[in-house]
Amino acid sequence: MxxxxxxxxxxxxxxxxxxxxxxxxxxxxxxxxxxxxxxxxxxxxxxxxxxxxxxxxxxxxxxxxxxxxxxxxxxxxxxxxxxxxxxxxxxxxxxxxxxxxxxxxxxxxxxxxxxxxxxxxxxxxxxxxxHPCQILADLLTIQEEFDTLQGLTLTYLGDGNNVAHSLLLGCAMAGMHINVATPADYAPDPAVVQQAQSLALPGTKIQILTDAEAAVAGAHVLYTDVWASMGQEDLAAARIPIFAPYQINEALMAQADPGAIALHCLPAHRGEEISEGVMEGPQSRIWDQAENRxxxxxxxxxxxxxxx
Missing domain, CATH: 3.40.50.1370 (Aspartate/ornithine carbamoyltransferase)
Structure with a gap:
């Protein structure tokens, strides 16, 4: 070891x-x-x-x-x-x-x-x-599920926030392809995207998209976070219609790889960024993810x- x-x-x-x-x-x-x-x-x-x-x-x-x-x-x-x-x-x-x-x-x-x-x-x-400690737990959870990280595809949907930033870095360093799908005005920091690209193992793909369906096609991991982070609570209601197409729900899960899993760093707003059915469904690994912190x-x- x-x-x-x-x-x-x-x-x-x-x-x-x-x-x-x-x-x-x-x-x-x-x-x-x-x-x-x-x-x-x-x-x-x-x-x-x-x-x-x-x-x-x-x-x-x-x-x-x-x-x-x-x-x-x-x-x-x-x-x-x-x-x-x-x-x-x-x-x-x-x-x-x-x-x-x-x-x-x-x-x-x-x-x-x-x-x-x-x-x-x-x-x-x-x-x-x-949020680097969260992503260490995320990668541990994915590795437990698939016995590997390299070559898998993770799709993050929602706000291009601190979790998205650390996912970009962690996936790049692990050799995981990563798609980040956000509304146009909520993309991750370009400097972090550039840093991830510089750290990525050879052959690793990093894509920043606005089309949720294109982003999840064939993905092995679908990941989301709240649409308004701590300190942005006053923006939460206004963001709901903007982010609604990025909800991880049964329809989006069906477009991912058949063996795909769903992750959420919690706390979750059920019915907003993730549906109740996905969160409590057989593809959810959210509680394993929380334990792995x-x-x-x-x-x-x-x-x-x-x-x-």
Whole structure:
């Protein structure tokens, strides 16, 4: 088994990994899930979340407890960061208390500032630009289903948001073809698309489309997210008619590969970006995907802490 040498590093973007490191990290996650590896580390994880979280908060916490460590919830509402303490000050202080820090915030630049001023590993637990830990779990779920990643086609439908960005990078590095289908004004950041193209394994196709039906034809994985991300709730109602053609429903699933699976990073608005029938249907792997957040993040923390 390949163990990636990630000790002491940060994960601010999936692009911080090489394709080989990402592949090896998924192998470690699978071994942890199956009980083939049992690393331990008496480390302290800090969770600094400026945004709401269920899966990320709980999965990181359980993963660290299972590794034998402890977790401190650094809620901005009850710490000085919520009163405007400068990031550079907070980062240097937390660096002296914690062994590892996961941050969920708005601006990628703020995350990078934390990482620049702290020597401990810093993990991106979601920013407006990327959501790398989610995609590690997604790739683990797809690999479990198909026994491989390379050569498969994933179609993402909806808003070209942080999840779409990290999917572009992760699929490119895994050798998976990826179609991103969005309304014309909601495409992913061109700079991220260009980065994905530069990282893609030879022969990997990356397509940015507006036609949902063309995007799903023959795809092995159909993936979606909410149409209005955190902080955009006031735009949700206006987006529904714009995004309606991109709903993952039974009709779109029928145009994908017969063995295709449906994924959603959650939370879901049933009846909007995904139909009830698909979410609860036999092609859904959404609950496996949610569980795999814990396994992927446990592997990531174990590698960053040098416990494997």
């Amino acid at each position: 390949g163990i990636p040498n990630l000790k002491g590093r940060d994960l601010l973007s999936l692009a911080d990994l090489t394709p080989t490191e990402m592949t090896d990290l998924l192998t470690v996650a699978q071994a942890l899930k199956q009980g083939e590896l049992r690393p331990t580390c008496a480390s302290v994880l800090g969770l600094l979340f400026y945004k709401a979280s269920t899966r990320t908060r709980v999965s990181f916490s359980v993963a660290m407890y299972q590794l034998g460590g402890q977790v401190i919830d650094l809620n901005p509402k009850v710490t000085q960061v919520g009163r405007g303490e400068p990031i550079i000050d907070t980062a240097r202080v937390l660096d002296r208390y914690l062994d590892i820090l996961a941050i969920r915030t708005f601006a990628q630049a703020d995350l990078e500032t934390f990482a620049n001023y702290a020597e401990i590993p810093v993990i991106n637990a979601l920013t407006d630009l990327e 814990m396994h992927a993040q446990k592997a990531l923390m174990a590698c960053l802490l040098g416990a494997v």
